[in-house]
Amino acid sequence: MNLPAALPASPRSYRQNLTLLIAVAALVLAGWQWLETRQKLADTQQEVTRRLAEAEAGNQEERGAQKQLREQIEDLQSRQGAFEGKLNEFQGQSVALQSLYQDIARSREEALLLEVEQAITLAGQQLQLAGNVPVALLALQTADARLARLDRPAYLPLRKALAKDIERLNALPFVDQAGISLRLEQVVLAADLLPLASYGRPSEKAENAPAPAAEAWWQRGARQVWQEIKGLVRIQRFDAEDPALLAPGQAFFLRENLKLRLLNARLALFSRDQATFRNELKQAQSWLGRHFVADDKAVQAAQATLGQMAGVALNSDLPNLSETQGALRGLRGGKEKR
Numbered sequence: 001m002n003l004p005a006a007l008p009a010s011p012r013s014y015r016q017n018l019t020l021l022i023a024v025a026a027l028v029l030a031g032w033q034w035l036e037t038r039q040k041l042a043d044t045q046q047e048v049t050r051r052l053a054e055a056e057a058g059n060q061e062e063r064g065a066q067k068q069l070r071e072q073i074e075d076l077q078s079r080q081g082a083f084e085g086k087l088n089e090f091q092g093q094s095v096a097l098q099s100l101y102q103d104i105a106r107s108r109e110e111a112l113l114l115e116v117e118q119a120i121t122l123a124g125q126q127l128q129l130a131g132n133v134p135v136a137l138l139a140l141q142t143a144d145a146r147l148a149r150l151d152r153p154a155y156l157p158l159r160k161a162l163a164k165d166i167e168r169l170n171a172l173p174f175v176d177q178a179g180i181s182l183r184l185e186q187v188v189l190a191a192d193l194l195p196l197a198s199y200g201r202p203s204e205k206a207e208n209a210p211a212p213a214a215e216a217w218w219q220r221g222a223r224q225v226w227q228e229i230k231g232l233v234r235i236q237r238f239d240a241e242d243p244a245l246l247a248p249g250q251a252f253f254l255r256e257n258l259k260l261r262l263l264n265a266r267l268a269l270f271s272r273d274q275a276t277f278r279n280e281l282k283q284a285q286s287w288l289g290r291h292f293v294a295d296d297k298a299v300q301a302a303q304a305t306l307g308q309m310a311g312v313a314l315n316s317d318l319p320n321l322s323e324t325q326g327a328l329r330g331l332r333g334g335k336e337k338r
Contacts, residue, residue, distance in 0.1 A: 131270065165323065177269055194292050194298055194299050
């Protein structure tokens with residue numbers, strides 16, 4: 001049995017089916033795109049939400065940092081204000097301290113200059129009044145040491161003048177004033193013990209000789225009377241020139257005058273008075289040779305001492321320090337004009 005063959009589809013139906021298929025495909029594609037778009041929108045929304053959250057957190061952190069920064073800036077500004085106040089106070093104190101330091105430096109300098117002036121004045125007095133070269137030299141060296149501590153060019157002329165005067169004093173011959181003075185003092189102390197030539201006495205041994213053991217009483221009495229008579233009258237022989245006779249009371253004045261001669265020589269020594277020094281020693285030597293026992297060892301020692309000292313040359317021409325004193329006056333005058 002033969003089945004009837006299928007009838008061919010009409011063009012209209014074919015177009016409808018095709019349209020429906022296309023519509024379904026488009027709907028599926030649109031749904032897929034809608035789902036995909038929705039997913040992307042959801043993802044985008046999440047990303048935006050995340051970023052907004054992060055931005056909000058960042059903003060909060062930034063606001064916190066800005067707040068902290070503002071606080072730090074305010075603290076720094078406060079500290080800067082306090083520092084500026086301290087700085088102004090320090091600058092004021094620095095100016096006051098600088099002024100005080102300058103006043104102290106000027107006062108110290110004036111005090112040192114006053115010491116220098118006093119030392120130079122002392123040196124001049126020692127040279128002119130006492131002729132004491134060592135003390136004058138020490139005073140000038142002290143003045144130069146004081147000026148060296150200041151170390152300023154303005155004092156160089158004065159230091160040069162001091163150096164010249166110090167060199168002049170060092171070039172003078174040395175005179176041992178202390179040693180000569182001590183030797184004169186020894187002679188002065190020995191003057192009371194030197195024996196006088198005009199008062200020679202019989203030996204104490206002969207006067208106090210013991211009486212013979214077998215001497216009778218009348219012999220002892222006669223001998224004692226004779227000793228008393230010899231005490232009243234003295235007969236003495238001088239082989240050399242007769243010494244000047246002195247009354248018993250004049251011996252004291254002779255010794256005192258001898259001491260005065262020696263003391264005058266001592267004063268002339270310190271004042272560098274060569275003529276007076278030698279004249280007083282010459283007179284003392286003359287008195288020793290005329291009034292005292294010449295062969296006595298103490299008298300001979302005194303004569304030898306005075307003879308040695310008479311040959312000492314004292315310095316009579318001493319520097320007057322005029323150059324140093326002139327430089328000091330010039331320095332003082334220059335400081336007063338400022």
